Amino acid sequence: MLGRTYDSQLCSIARTLEIVGERWTLLIIRDALLGLRRFEEFQDSLGVARNVLTNRLAKLVEDGLLERVCYQERPARYEYRPTGKAKDLLTALLSLMHWGDEHAAGPAGPPRITDHVGCGGNVREQLVCTQCGQVVGPDAVRLLPGPALTDSQG
Structure with missing residues (x-):
């Protein structure tokens, strides 16, 4: 616990x-x-x-x-x-908001939408590979031990 x-x-x-x-x-x-x-x-x-x-x-x-x-x-x-530290949370906040829109929205629909100031399109967060630039889905992501985890065990 x-x-x-x-x-x-x-x-x-x-x-x-x-x-x-x-x-x-x-x-x-x-x-x-x-x-x-x-x-x-x-x-x-x-x-x-x-x-x-x-x-x-x-x-x-x-x-x-x-x-x-x-x-x-x-x-x-x-x-x-x-x-800037707070602004860096925007992607996480939008992910939570969009999750809520899909899984916990009220009958009137989402209370806010994400609008791209440049063209008026809807903005969505995505998982993108930093090496090849490909957009990936949740099933294409592995969580592997990082340096802090491997250092703590060795």
Whole structure:
């Protein structure tokens, strides 16, 4: 059984969950990527308790996913801007969103669609081989031991 943390797990997914696995975290990052910046905007969007939101925002700043920027000095007020680290989660967020659209959508269909600004087409994430450039399906992917796993055993 997994404990409250994944410190003993030698797994990149477990390490990622230590950062983004809390219930509100990916929703806050989603909202930040959609352009929300201020505490009240996040609270209105999510309906999360103020103390929980305060803690999650502080943790996201500490982990380098959001940048806290002062936009008013008297009184001091801050906004939260997504960093490159947060933007790197877009593919994972879209994968979760598209999975939800296919397997958990409501009767009205998906709440959002992914639109390519350049041509208006729908954007989908894909698995692509870095060597040959071929798009591959899940059945064509093997998970092999990497250096961290082989180093820990030898």
